[in-house]
Amino acid sequence: MAEWTLLEAVKQAFAWELGADENVVVLGEDVGVNGGVFRATDGLQETFGAERVVDTPLAESVIVGMAIGMAAQGLKPIVELQFMGFIYPAVDQIINHAARLRNRTRGRITCPMVIRAPFGGGIHAPEHHSESTEALFAHMPGLRVVIPSSPARAYGLLLAAIRDPDPVVFLEPKRVYRLGKQEVEDNGAALPLDSCFVLRDGIDVTLVSWGASIKETLEAAGKLSQIGVDAEVIDVATISPLDIETILDSVSRTGRCVIVHEAARSFGVGAEIAAQLAGEGITSLLAPVKRVTGFDTVMPLYRYEDQYMPGVNRIIDAVKESMEYR
Amino acid sequence: MQGTDFNIETVEFLDPSGKLKRPLPDALGGRDKLIHLYRIMVLTRVFDRAAINLQRTGALGTYPSNEGQEAIGAGVGLAMQDTDVLVPYYRDVATQIQRGTLLEEILVYWGGDERGMCFSNQAEDFPVSVPIATQCCHATGIAYAMKYRRQNRAVVTTCGDGATSKGDFYESINIAGAMKLPVVFVVNNNRWAISVPLEKQTAAKTIAQKAFAVGIDGIRVDGNDAIAVYQVVSEALEHARGQHRPSIVEALSYRLCDHTTADDASRYRDQKELDQARELEPLIRFKAYLQSEHQWSETEDEALYVDCDSQVKKAIDAYKATPDQQPGEFFNYMFAKPTANLEKQKKEYFAEVKRHG
Structure with a gap:
């Protein structure tokens, strides 16, 4: 088995599918000779x-x-x-056409395509390079929005996205592009779309997140276990359509839920999850659903971005509040 | 010559009185093809008036008239081969009906029903695009696929003069040039984008010259002259198919109608200008030409109108007889396989229908 970073896993998924299906075409700025600004198409x-x-x-x-x-x-x-901050000139095409055709x-006429964009903060990038606006696309009927959080899920979910007969917005958490390697079998096997992944079993509280924030969420879960709180961690992975069943099932056992995302709080994907929990999981809930998120501000430039990003301490504090609620 | 003055010649065959200014293209030799062009224009005019009447009586939604644009579609449609693909804008009836789009399908669409975009013929043609100039981008992708598969085909996409102010138009002509794609951009320059005249749209003297900025061919043609449009688009398509040479064809016309049935052009347009434009319109000159050079008689002309009337009436009958969509049909085409979320919402919808009808 090969050891890949998330970025290498993206490239390997391309390589597999380009080799397997001559209808697959990769296009974009600098994807050719240069191999992409992040080298996701290198070689x-x-x-x-x-x-x-x-x-x-x-x-x-x-x-x-x-x-x-x-x-x-x-x-x-x-x-x-190249960056999610540059997706907006294409929003007309995505919403008015790809999603509706x-x-x-x-x-x-159908529209089997994948639109990839690196997103999120934390790499000290210039202005307009660090936002998380997945909710814009999750809100639009006719689109799938998929966000991997590990090399294995990047490989499997990207293959699934390419093979899907409908348009998929595939957002890559660039903060964890090169953060660590994972063994992945290069066998062309896709992972299921429209499904959450339970990354850690627990009985006390359900932590729900996606993308780069999964890293802090798992770290928080590890620390919480040292103080006797056993957290279940769910990676939503496909933001839309949302696999609410897996989340409801978890909350029916834990009774508490903390949602962690880097995007601004109001009207976000966390709000949708909280609304669905209120609608269908209200009898399971022992405490109000909490959200640990970016703020409803413009993303600060890189010198101050850490102040904006939801870190491990904020997650732990929210979980403690949830656990203490009676 | 100043930098802004390109002196692009306008290709003309028929003058406004119906006299040929240069020899008829070989491909239009004989009476049949000429009568076909005329018939398409008459059918479009008759259909158009009927559609407006339907709208006025509440039997059709907002409808964009084609009056004054008939020669462009007539020429473009005849110039295209079956294997080419059309990516039209919303004022393109004369082209669409030659591609095999049924008149009743056009009515079903403007009557508020998606099934009007599920054409019976020409499975690859796009439905009309309402967002301006966005369709130019799609045409480049279709052209890319044709070239990628080494097919001897081309794409025609159409838009109005207003569309040429949009980024999507520039991005599309630019990428077509950079990638040498088999695509022809036909611009219907009818001088008005709703209430904004061309002079306020751009300082460019012609739209065709915009082609030069991106290194592709730019051609101007009299859009009231079906023969000229046919000839120019035929040549442009040959260059596209054979040499992967994209082009802009600027067809000069005039919007003799309101923008749509929801518009009132008398608010912003001078009656005198409209009257002058009417003297140049495409049907009058073509009839005069047929009469003087091809023994077209008034009897034949009347018979043609009667025939087109009856074809349009049949289409209206078919439109009115189209059964309603099943309730909740709009849930069924969002994805290849319905998502769990949509299944749930569909159930909620049917429960509501059951409770309240």
Whole structure:
């Protein structure tokens, strides 16, 4: 088995699927010779050629719009947008077209494509490079929003996203791109979409998170166990459509829930989870659902981004409050 | 020559009085193809008026008229091969009906029903795009796929003059040039984007010259002249298919109608300008040409209108006879496989229907 970082796992998933399916085409700014600004496509153009690993002009809207046309013709385009902060020129194409094409043509034309973007803070990047706006896309009918949090899940979920017959927004937590290696079997096996992953079993409280925040959430769970609190940790992975059953099942056993995300708090994915818990899990709840999140502010520039990011202490404090609630 | 003056010639065959200014293209030799072009224009005009009447009587939603644009679609549609793909904007009836889109499908769409976008023919053509210029991007991707598969095909995408102010238009013509894609961008320059005239849209003297900024061909054609449009688009498509040479075809026309049935152009447009434009419109000159050069008689002309009327009436009957969608049909096409969440919401919806009808 190979040992990969999350970033290497992304590249290996590309390599596998480019080799397996000639309809797969990778396109974006700098993805060719340069191998992508994060090197997620390093060496792929050399192996698969410039027609399949395509350097595009610097124009996000037409990159996504072009991919829609490709997908309509039966290709399986994988778009790389360099940072989530640069996805917005393409939002018209994503929301008005990619998300709607199957519905408006009653299935005559479909849109099997993946739109990848690195997201989130914590790498001391310039302005506009650190935001987490997954809720924008999760709110839009017709889109899947998938966020891996480990090399194995990056590999398996990306393969699933490429093979999915509908558009997937695949957001990669760049803070953990190179944070550690994990053994992953390079066998082309996909992981299920639309499903949470339970990363740690526990009986006292359910911690729900995704993306890079999984790291702090697991660390918090480890520390909490030293003070006698046994936390279950759930990686949502597919933000939309949301696998609320796994979360409800966990909360039915623990009775307490703390949601951790880096994105701003109000109207976020955490709010949706909390609303569904209130709607369908109210009788299980022993304490109010708590959210540990970024603030409803503009993301500070890198010198101050740590003040914004939900860290281990904030998670532990929230869990303690939840445990103490009577 | 100043830097902003490109002196692009406008290709014309028929003058406003219906006289040929240069020899008829070989491909249009014989009466049949010429009558086909005329028939498409008449059918579009008759359909258009019927659609507006349907809207006025509440039997159709908001509808964008095609009056004054018939020659563009007639020429484009005839120039395209079956294996080409059309990515249209919302004022493109004359092109669509030559592609095999049924008149009743167009009515079903503007009548508020998605099934009007599930064409019976031409499975690869896109439905009309309402967001402006976004469709130009899709055309580049379709063209990419054709080139990737070494197919001898091309894409035509259409838009209005207003669309050429949008980023998506520039991004699309630019990428088409950079990647040498088999795509033709046909711009219907009807001089008005709702209430904004071309002069306020751009300082460029022509839209065709925008092609030069991105290194592709830019051609101007009299959009009231179906023969010229046919010829120019045919050549552009040959260059696209054979040489992967993309182009912009700027077709000069005039929007003789309101923007849509929800618009009132008298609020912003001078009646005198409209009257002048009417003298240049596409049907009058084509009929005059057929009469003077191809023995087209008034009897034949009347018979053609009667025939088009009856075709449109049949389409309206088919539209009105279209059974309603099943309740909750809108849940069924979001994803290839319905998600658990949608299944749940669909159940809630049906429970509500059961309780209250």
